[in-house]
Structures are given as C-alpha cells and as structure tokens.
C-alpha cells in the first residue's frame with residue numbers, strides 16, 4: 001500500500017514536469033522527429049516571445065533551435081552543426097543536472 005502511494009506521488013510530479021512535453025519538430029539535419037519540453041517555471045520567466053529553445057542531439061551532435069511563442073507554439077526553427085561545450089566544472093555540473101532533468 002505504501003509503495004503504491006509513493007509511485008502515485010512520483011507520477012504526479014513527472015506529469016507536472018512533462019506538461020509541456022508534447023511539442024515535436026522534425027530536424028532538417030538528421031530528419032528525425034525530436035520531442036522536447038520546457039520547464040513550466042521557465043515559461044513564466046520569459047520576457048520576450050518567441051524565444052529560442054535549443055535541443056542538442058544526434059551523432060554527430062548538433063543543435064535544433066526552436067522559437068517558441070507565448071502560446072507554446074513553434075514559430076520558427078534553425079539548426080547548428082558547429083557546437084562547442086566549455087570544459088569547466090560549472091558547465092560540467094550543469095550538463096549533469098540537465099541530464100537528470102532534461103527540461
């Protein structure tokens with residue numbers, strides 16, 4: 001009984017994080033459908049729309065940049081195949097944090 005309650009709590013938290021996960025966009029570089037989302041708290045902090053959201057993916061790694069408007073619609077895209085990741089401890093710890101909660 002206790003474990004059932006615990007799993008319900010976890011799923012409620014997950015669905016809250018994934019509330020905006022239903023967007024997807026085809027990447028012109030790899031031709032794959034990329035699903036993505038944005039943290040709910042982040043949307044509230046955006047001052048100017050549309051704003052850029054970057055999804056790193058693929059092999060070789062590249063970036064899909066989607067421009068999202070206030071209604072959480074994709075208004076434009078671009079890609080970047082030239083990627084650099086700074087090799088310092090602040091960046092590394094932030095990448096690990098993003099990895100555990102990708103939004």
Ligand SMILES: [Zn+2]
Nearest residue numbers: 027029030058
């Ligand atoms: Zn791609």
